[in-house]
Amino acid sequence: MTHGQTDLRIRRTHKLLQEAMIALIAERGFDAITVGDIADRAMVNRATFYRHYEDKYDLVAKIFEEMVNELINNMKPQQKKFHVQDPENPADIWVQLFTHFAEHADLYRALLGKNGSSWFADRVRDYAVTVILERKLYHDRLFGSDKLENAGMPPELPVVLLAHTLLGAITWWLESEKSYTPKQMASWFLSYGLYGYAHACGIDIPRSDGQCNREEMIGD
Template sequence: MNKKKTDLRIVRTKQSIRKAFYELIQEKGYEAITIQDIADRAMINRNTFYLHYQNKPDLLDTCMDELLSELQQTVVLCPFHMNPFRLSRLETVMQAVLEHISGSITLYYAMLVEESRIYPFRAKMEAIIKGKLDEGWSPAQGDSPLAVSKELLLEYLVSAFMGIVIWWIKNDRPLSAAEVSSQFSNIVTYGHLRAAGIAVEE
């Protein structure tokens, strides 16, 4: 057997293992899964699993790292500035993230939603989003006084961003990525009441 065929077999085996892993996380939750469960679902034997991964945490770490690396590559390509702020730039970041998620929706559902969620994954994803928003300040702008704490503002934006992402995944993408991104950007820019068209009396 030549090397190319061997490599393709390895790729397919790893894909089967990861697909089985994500399906089982959704069905049983991470803690309840055994190596035998994964092997049975992927239609391999336990020895084949151990040829590729040391144990279940190693498989989880590998899956998280690959998914987050893809997300990082996605957001790196999006230009973003906080001062001056441009609604279209935030919209671009959100839409890029949602479109990336759509391409791996089963994986993100397994990592972020309901009882199956993996807390370290959310924390690492939040760090990527926060880093992107934080990079919008140039060194000079970072020293400029703000009316609110910069850290508080970043936490607010990241929490809102992640809340909408999880809502979108959990509810099977009820709006298009473009529509969600547009509405989120309007809420951030104009405030939730004004963006919703609700009159406010002082």
């Protein structure tokens, strides 16, 4: 068997196992399925499964790595830098991100939805936090590093909140199967990330000296 044929066979096996896992998650939930279940559904033996993956968690981890690599490789060079602009005209990187999740909706819906893997959701969220922190997206590119000295909370917390928001938006979008476009989702996510909950709800909170008017906010 040639090298090309071997690679094709490996890719086919991976695809069968991934599709089997997705179907089983939808039926039973991630926690309830076993390696044996996945192998049986894919119509391969357990030995074949273990030649490719250590366990079901390793299968999920490898899927995530493949998806991340695909997302990065498919981006144009200028898209690999996170440029934040007017939410009404989201940068290509954000549209590309939501497009990626839309193109693999069945996979992400299964893994992130109510029957999915909390371990996988944590992995995605942690990855988002790491990327944002490394690129200092939410700090330096938006407000300038000098503004961090006046921050009202630990610098890591806004990043964690943003990552939770991103994952929540993606999960809601995929599970609800709304016909919103990737560009719409990117626009709404950026609007929320840049201006917060009140702005997203259409609430104009008066500000004084750069601070929220608490009495106005709570209705006293």
